[in-house]
Amino acid sequence: MYVTSPVSFFENSQAVCARFVNEGNAGHSHISHVPAGHRLFCDGDDADYIYEIMEGVVRTSKLLSDGRRQVLSFGYPGDIAGLSHDHFYHSDCEALSGVTLRLHHKNAFNVSFENEPDFNNELLKYAAAEVNNMQEHFIMLGRKSATEKVASFLITLMDRVGQKNDCNTCFELPMCRSDIADFLGLTIETISRTLTKLRAEGVIELPKKQQVLVCKPSALRALAERN
Amino acid sequence: MYVTSPVSFFENSQAVCARFVNEGNAGHSHISHVPAGHRLFCDGDDADYIYEIMEGVVRTSKLLSDGRRQVLSFGYPGDIAGLSHDHFYHSDCEALSGVTLRLHHKNAFNVSFENEPDFNNELLKYAAAEVNNMQEHFIMLGRKSATEKVASFLITLMDRVGQKNDCNTCFELPMCRSDIADFLGLTIETISRTLTKLRAEGVIELPKKQQVLVCKPSALRALAERN
DNA sequence: CGAAGTATTGACTACCTTCAAAAATTGTGG
DNA sequence: CCACAATTTTTGAAGGTAGTCAATACTTCG
Incomplete structure (x- = not known):
């Protein structure tokens, strides 16, 4: 089944690179394969899933109205894509190679995932590491x-x-x-x-x-x- | 008491701007004031606290070895600073004006804050919004x-x-x-x-x-x- | 083999930086 | 309160890095 929903994030940066590890395997997840060139999700779509990349590489990006594009990240195994602070994705995500994903359905949690504390904690760890990686990338882009x-x-x-x-x-x-x-x-x-x-x-x-x-x-x- | 520990993050960006709200008020926190020009924390210090900005403005930044600097964010009331994926801060944080802060001692939680699910959930929401804001700033810096x-x-x-x-x-x-x-x-x-x-x-x-x-x-x- | 897409190379341009100096602001002491 | 120093900001001139436009080469795919 090839999902075609929206947004994600991730960043492959220097030194620190905490990988997402879903030990609890919360149950509300399933494995999916997406061939190269296919979309995982688009900017603006309902953020139904969080994607855990197991094999392959994905690209997340944002478009400006005039066509300029910023690639936000390349997602490798161990990364996650599709984290959202609201109910919508805010970037496009596409498979650069054939990818194997574990999909976590958001309806199983609510916006803040309160029903799954272990998964929640893993996400927080990942998000904090992600913020750190993105800060490194700020230096890259800015300086x-x-x-x-x-x-x-x-x-x-x-x-x-x-x-x-x-x-x-x-x-x-x-x-x-x-x-x-x-x-x-x-x-x-x-x-x-x-x-x-x-x-x-x-x-x-x-x-x-x-x-x-x-x-x-x-x-x-x-x-x-x-x- | 003027804290002099290290790192933080935050971002004041466009549209979406979920503010951090500590409703539970987990108990393991206290209020602190820092005058303009004083450090909250430095890159490399032990990440003992998470800082919730209540009044004033802070600046977080990173330095390259050759002196180039990247300012990561300006933290306004409702933002948090000092989130870390490990035990260390990875940026410098300084008060630009006199600031009032709520300090959350990390020893009260562990690295992933498992003992405080409500606080944890708030942090996750904030971190996800922060990632979104930082993605907007990528476009700013890159394009x-x-x-x-x-x-x-x-x-x-x-x-x-x-x-x-x-x-x-x-x-x-x-x-x-x-x-x-x-x-x-x-x-x-x-x-x-x-x-x-x-x-x-x-x-x-x-x-x-x-x-x-x-x-x-x-x-x-x-x-x-x-x- | 030819067509389409991607990557490389070249010439020129432009935006931003660098270097330098003047102006404005802030702080200090008399 | 004023004078002077120190810092920050503004303005100017010149230069360089990366962008734009354009052509060629390479790769892939039918």
Whole structure:
């Protein structure tokens, strides 16, 4: 069953990354699969579900009336999407790859989930960690240069999903250049130019368009913090 | 008693703005006053308290090692500061004016506040609303021009603390230009130039440096969304 | 193989920053 | 209350980073 409701949130940021763990498994949940490119929910829809990502990657974003877009987060396994403070989603969420989700029906709780204290506590922990991650991203958007943004982004993914071989670390980019651009507050051209520059400097390699090999992790980390 | 512990969060953003309301008044709390310019807490300190702002304004911010700063939020009455996903604060928090606070001692709860379900639920509601507000601010930082940023910022304050007289709305700016600049990801010069431009266009007046009179609210709203 | 979409590269522009100085505001001591 | 210093804000000029517009290359898919 492919859900087509609205909003979510999540953030894959630096250091701290408390994962959502639903130990109690409150009962009012079920597993669902969504293929790549399909919507989980849209801005404005009734917020019926909270989505726990088990496999795959999702993208949450917001649109301005003039078409500008801000990607809010890329949701990886362990993240949740669709948390709302009211009865509506306030962003769009789409599967970037095939995803496996656990859906928690909100009618089973009320707006504040009072009937499920354990689930509630997990959500609070997750939300607090999320706030912390989003604060890191504020620095990214507000105070970092293009190079620092791209380097920071690559490091986040490397630390979270990178496969280590020898001194290299390899990972996939399930999102396209424009997703990265709209996540970092840049244009696709700047993303492309910056990746080309990092490649020219021997810091990374791009075996495929959507695959990154980090050759000099320490150099990449240095670039993430200085101009 | 002037607390000098660390970190917090909050955000004063658009439309939705669920205020924190501690109805239960869990008992493990007390009132405190902090004068203007004093610290509530610092990045890295033990997160012993959650701060409920009752009067005045606080500023939370993060510093990069090279001195760049990102202001995360301005906390007004009804906001909370100091929420943490672990045992430490991850930002600095300072009183911009004299503030009255209700302090909730974290030792009374544990990390996830399991012993206080009502307080917990209020926190979750607040955190979810906070995440929503922060997502709005992502758009601000990532996709808006300087004029749009300043206009959006003024509208947020106008809607939240503005005093209506006739067709004008007046409010104070308890923060200085550099605080605004570091909140919006701009420089103080750009803030100043943009305010000057808005004044020249008759959209606002600045009777004092830290006082704003919005003469054309609809024009200001238009500027907040277009280039 | 050709078409469509995505990514890269190039040339030019513009917005915001940086550097610098003047003006305004605030605070302190006589 | 005034004078002077210190800080903050405003204004000006010049420069740089990232954006825009445009063309080419690459990838994917029919």
